Amino acid sequence: MRFTLNGRAVSFAGSGARRLLDVLREDLGATGTKEGCGEGECGACSVLIDGEVVDSCLIAVGQVEGREITTVEGLADGGRLTALQQAFIERGAAQCGICTPGMLLAAHVLLQGSRRLTADDVREGLAGNLCRCTGYTKIIDAVLSCTK
Amino acid sequence: MHEVKYIRPKSLADAVHIYRTTPGCRPLAGGTDLMVMLHARTLRPEPQAVLDLWSVAELKGIRGTKDMVEIGATESYTGIIGSKHVQQHLPALADAARTIGAAQIQNRGTLGGNLANASPAGDTLPVLLAYDVVVVTDRRSIPIDKFFTGYRKTALQADELITAVRFPLGREVAFRKVGTRAAQAISKIVMAVSRNPARIAIGSVAEVPLRARRAEAALERGDLEGTVLAVAEDIRPIDDVRSTAAYRRTVTQNVLRELLESAHRSPRT
Numbered sequence: 001m002r003f004t005l006n007g008r009a010v011s012f013a014g015s016g017a018r019r020l021l022d023v024l025r026e027d028l029g030a031t032g033t034k035e036g037c038g039e040g041e042c043g044a045c046s047v048l049i050d051g052e053v054v055d056s057c058l059i060a061v062g063q064v065e066g067r068e069i070t071t072v073e074g075l076a077d078g079g080r081l082t083a084l085q086q087a088f089i090e091r092g093a094a095q096c097g098i099c100t101p102g103m104l105l106a107a108h109v110l111l112q113g114s115r116r117l118t119a120d121d122v123r124e125g126l127a128g129n130l131c132r133c134t135g136y137t138k139i140i141d142a143v144l145s146c147t148k
Numbered sequence: 149m150h151e152v153k154y155i156r157p158k159s160l161a162d163a164v165h166i167y168r169t170t171p172g173c174r175p176l177a178g179g180t181d182l183m184v185m186l187h188a189r190t191l192r193p194e195p196q197a198v199l200d201l202w203s204v205a206e207l208k209g210i211r212g213t214k215d216m217v218e219i220g221a222t223e224s225y226t227g228i229i230g231s232k233h234v235q236q237h238l239p240a241l242a243d244a245a246r247t248i249g250a251a252q253i254q255n256r257g258t259l260g261g262n263l264a265n266a267s268p269a270g271d272t273l274p275v276l277l278a279y280d281v282v283v284v285t286d287r288r289s290i291p292i293d294k295f296f297t298g299y300r301k302t303a304l305q306a307d308e309l310i311t312a313v314r315f316p317l318g319r320e321v322a323f324r325k326v327g328t329r330a331a332q333a334i335s336k337i338v339m340a341v342s343r344n345p346a347r348i349a350i351g352s353v354a355e356v357p358l359r360a361r362r363a364e365a366a367l368e369r370g371d372l373e374g375t376v377l378a379v380a381e382d383i384r385p386i387d388d389v390r391s392t393a394a395y396r397r398t399v400t401q402n403v404l405r406e407l408l409e410s411a412h413r414s415p416r417t
Binding site for chain 1: 151152153154156176178179180183184186187188197198200202203226249250251252253255256
């Protein structure tokens with residue numbers, strides 16, 4: 001089976017019932033995606049399927065055949081970070097860093113909308129991404145600094 | 149290691165055929181419950197294969213006719229929340245869908261999955277009971293009040309697939325969920341109420357999503373105080389990791405009172 005990972009065609013030969021998370025990390029070396037709870041609670045393994053944010057621990061890899069997957073490695077354009085990634089660095093929005101890839105992807109989707117976001121919009125939009133360092137204030141500030 | 153086979157059907161007819169003829173096969177929709185159990189290997193009997201219904205086009209979509217709204221079994225909660233038919237006719241369903249997980253779960257969770265999984269805490273299930281939906285399968289239509297037969301047990305036969313859920317129109321339903329936080333929490337209690345006809349449906353207070361029949365009878369008579377008293381007799385809450393029986397009993401009565409009063413004044417916004 002085949003799918004697109006960060007703009008590159010990839011193929012995979014094992015069982016389609018394996019978790020997308022495991023195939024990304026173990027078979028394709030895309031270790032930017034982290035495993036937190038493995039139960040769809042924490043959002044650390046968030047990736048985008050055709051631009052929609054999902055928990056990759058809940059996706060059977062067979063379900064992404066022919067789809068476009070974006071992981072945190074796919075956000076930057078070559079060596080150039082996105083404004084959101086730059087804001088995370090400048091505002092200290094990462095502590096231990098495990099939640100950061102998922103936070104970036106969920107926030108990336110949130111920022112695609114046409115509306116100017118409020119702090120409550122960001123809190124709701126990132127409700128599926130838990131930060132065990134509880135560094136939420138700086139994460140929310142970083143996302144808000146990138147809204148229209 | 150035990151390897152589970154992945155099967156992607158070409159169509160609904162193909163899926164029905166595969167499900168009938170493949171031993172040890174489990175239907176897979178958005179995976180929000182099944183993938184967790186598959187990975188932890190807690191399913192008994194352990195499945196040999198998963199049948200991917202997510203990619204079956206006939207199971208997606210939301211259609212409105214003059215007397216009903218039909219929602220495909222694997223339409224996502226995000227699709228449900230964004231649907232004009234749902235916003236116009238079934239606002240309580242949109243309310244319930246918004247309380248399920250967060251974006252990651254709403255993009256994958258489905259009514260078919262919530263029904264088949266039949267958790268007593270399933271957030272949409274009291275709403276389906278309050279609307280008196282019909283569960284459509286590959287072979288028949290099952291009224292929702294005949295669907296839940298025991299703890300995580302349903303009226304579905306071993307080789308039967310849910311294809312859609314049909315909602316009658318013209319009913320006002322109010323919804324409320326009580327959890328630890330607004331997002332991403334499993335319910336301590338979850339409730340949907342219709343005044344006319346009287347329907348009081350509650351989750352997380354018994355081994356099944358429950359219709360509170362004594363309370364409904366009191367509501368039918370217009371006895372609001374009696375309705376709130378009777379609901380305590382209808383429910384069978386337990387102490388568990390999320391709450392206690394005593395808390396659930398008190399909150400059930402308080403939430404019911406609040407929903408009855410708000411339904412009396414105006415539909416919930």
